[in-house]
Amino acid sequence: MTPLELADDALVAAQRLSEWVSRAPTLEEDVALANIALDQLGVARLYLQSLGDEDALAYGRSDAEFRNCQLVELPLGPSRGDLDFGWTIVWLLFLSAAQKIRYTQLAAAGDEIAAKAVKESSYHLDHALEWTVRLGDGTEESHLRAQAALDELWPYSHELTEGIREEWLSVVEPVLAKATLAVPSTTWAPSGGRNGQHTEHLSYLLAEMQSLHRAHPGVMW
Amino acid sequence: MGKFCNTERMEVHGADGLLGEVEEAEAALRSAAARDLSGEASFDAIIAADQKIEPRDVMPDAYRKGLIRQIAQHAHSEIIGMQPEGNWITRAPSLRRKAILLAKVQDEAGHGLYLYAAAETLGITREELTDALLSGRQKYSSIFNYPTLTWADMGAIGWLVDGAAIVNQVPLCRCSYGPYARAMIRVCKEESFHQRQGYQSLYVLAQGSEAQRAMAQDAVNRWWYPSLAMFGPPDAESTHSAQSMEWKIKRFTNDELRQRFVDMCVPQAEILGLTLPDPELRWNEERGHYDFTQPDFDELMRVVKGDGPCNRQRMTHRRRAHEEGAWVREAAQAYAKKVSVQ
Numbered sequence: 001m002t003p004l005e006l007a008d009d010a011l012v013a014a015q016r017l018s019e020w021v022s023r024a025p026t027l028e029e030d031v032a033l034a035n036i037a038l039d040q041l042g043v044a045r046l047y048l049q050s051l052g053d054e055d056a057l058a059y060g061r062s063d064a065e066f067r068n069c070q071l072v073e074l075p076l077g078p079s080r081g082d083l084d085f086g087w088t089i090v091w092l093l094f095l096s097a098a099q100k101i102r103y104t105q106l107a108a109a110g111d112e113i114a115a116k117a118v119k120e121s122s123y124h125l126d127h128a129l130e131w132t133v134r135l136g137d138g139t140e141e142s143h144l145r146a147q148a149a150l151d152e153l154w155p156y157s158h159e160l161t162e163g164i165r166e167e168w169l170s171v172v173e174p175v176l177a178k179a180t181l182a183v184p185s186t187t188w189a190p191s192g193g194r195n196g197q198h199t200e201h202l203s204y205l206l207a208e209m210q211s212l213h214r215a216h217p218g219v220m221w
Numbered sequence: 222m223g224k225f226c227n228t229e230r231m232e233v234h235g236a237d238g239l240l241g242e243v244e245e246a247e248a249a250l251r252s253a254a255a256r257d258l259s260g261e262a263s264f265d266a267i268i269a270a271d272q273k274i275e276p277r278d279v280m281p282d283a284y285r286k287g288l289i290r291q292i293a294q295h296a297h298s299e300i301i302g303m304q305p306e307g308n309w310i311t312r313a314p315s316l317r318r319k320a321i322l323l324a325k326v327q328d329e330a331g332h333g334l335y336l337y338a339a340a341e342t343l344g345i346t347r348e349e350l351t352d353a354l355l356s357g358r359q360k361y362s363s364i365f366n367y368p369t370l371t372w373a374d375m376g377a378i379g380w381l382v383d384g385a386a387i388v389n390q391v392p393l394c395r396c397s398y399g400p401y402a403r404a405m406i407r408v409c410k411e412e413s414f415h416q417r418q419g420y421q422s423l424y425v426l427a428q429g430s431e432a433q434r435a436m437a438q439d440a441v442n443r444w445w446y447p448s449l450a451m452f453g454p455p456d457a458e459s460t461h462s463a464q465s466m467e468w469k470i471k472r473f474t475n476d477e478l479r480q481r482f483v484d485m486c487v488p489q490a491e492i493l494g495l496t497l498p499d500p501e502l503r504w505n506e507e508r509g510h511y512d513f514t515q516p517d518f519d520e521l522m523r524v525v526k527g528d529g530p531c532n533r534q535r536m537t538h539r540r541r542a543h544e545e546g547a548w549v550r551e552a553a554q555a556y557a558k559k560v561s562v563q
Binding site: 011015018019021022023024025026027028029030031034035037038041042044045048054055058059083085086133134135137138139141142145208209211212213216219220221 | 307334426429433551553
């Protein structure tokens with residue numbers, strides 16, 4: 001993956017996760033989700049800074065210029081504006097497992113940003129997998145919600161894990177088994193994010209993120 | 222790095238003395254712990270000796286209840302206070318500001334956590350405290366019932382609201398109840414960073430474009446009087462003050478703290494180049510303080526009673542988050558039970 005792809009995955013993920021602030025199921029989880037959002041934002045900034053002016057890149061590009069995979073731009077619930085914790089946990093499980101694998105590979109190849117990020121992504125993955133098991137093997141309702149999220153998000157995992165699918169499955173499948181969740185059988189595998197072909201959701205996310213910055217061109221903040 | 226003024230190391234004029242007081246309170250706490258007042262000492266003797274009451278000590282019921290009320294209100298304020306600032310995280314105008322704001326709001330959740338823990342030492346549970354907030358039996362600071370309408374509100378809140386909170390809270394680092402005093406030392410250290418980032422953010426706006434400058438002035442105009450009202454009603458009308466002073470929970474009166482805040486803000490506003498919206502504001506040589514216009518206390522009472530611009534919105538948001546998280550908390554409990562049985 002290119003630094004821009006890594007940066008955009010992390011930046012869009014941070015933007016999505018920060019929607020949870022003040023809305024989490026417990027106060028501890030509010031702290032945890034904000035923390036993960038901050039880590040993602042931190043990595044995004046480092047990669048963007050390695051490419052140029054971080055704010056010009058984050059605020060100046062249109063959706064078709066973003067190179068994130070489609071998974072990260074999806075709303076954190078079934079529809080736009082929804083926030084579903086089960087959905088968020090499955091999404092985070094997918095993302096953090098993929099990021100950990102990629103950062104580990106990049107760190108081994110001498111990428112200093114990835115070397116820093118790998119520790120954080122291990123923590124994110126632990127957090128997501130613990131919750132996946134709690135929800136999957138918790139109550140009937142939590143099981144149904146986690147399975148529904150898994151069914152909806154699974155197709156988007158293909159683009160996320162391009163080139164590392166086997167390794168990613170070897171991390172995720174045992175977690176799902178422990179959580180008593182069934183791996184979906186669908187073979188639908190939407191993609192295109194890496195070429196700037198996104199879902200309907202990204203332009204809304206960017207409209208919100210970029211509105212203030214774009215209303216005052218050229219000033220300092 | 223993005224474009225921003227080099228204000229990283231800029232001090233908030235007048236705030237350093239307050240941080241010094243936090244350090245002194247921490248030192249006093251350690252020396253009080255070292256002095257061994259025999260285990261038999263009565264509540265009154267401990268208070269008189271300026272030592273700390275600890276959870277296991279016998280204490281008057283009114284002291285316990287008053288502290289629960291005060292600590293809970295403080296904790297609830299941190300939790301509700303996440304909303305007005307959380308409102309701008311997704312729209313922060315630079316990635317650096319986004320990171321700072323996200324970290325700040327996360328700190329507030331953390332403050333809520335350790336204040337709830339301090340209240341729990343007085344024999345009340347988190348569930349009871351949450352319930353008291355959601356049912357409206359316990360209050361939170363009225364300042365969070367005002368809307369954050371522009372980005373400059375993030376700066377004004379940091380400077381004025383966090384500034385007022387620090388002036389209020391620094392004396393609490395010496396409060397007679399040990400767990401509360403210790404929590405406040407931690408809170409105050411982080412709050413001073415919050416105030417500094419708000420001040421810097423406002424400074425950048427005040428030095429910026431015409432539109433940014435207007436945004437900054439408008440935010441100060443809207444937050445000044447509500448910030449003054451954070452110190453509570455005038456001393457003559459304050460219901461809890463006298464007893465709290467006697468028990469060394471409170472160390473200064475509402476009016477004393479309000480004056481201290483005004484005296485601190487005037488020179489800071491001058492450095493910012495922004496105008497505090499009070500034509501009566503002027504130095505009084507005789508008193509050695511600034512004269513100023515009091516906030517509208519009738520408005521404060523209306524907001525306390527539930528009719529501020531955002532009371533309903535804030536409570537609906539909190540209740541909804543709590544209700545929508547119920548299935549998650551139930552799942553966590555059910556799973557923990559399964560694991561403990563195995």
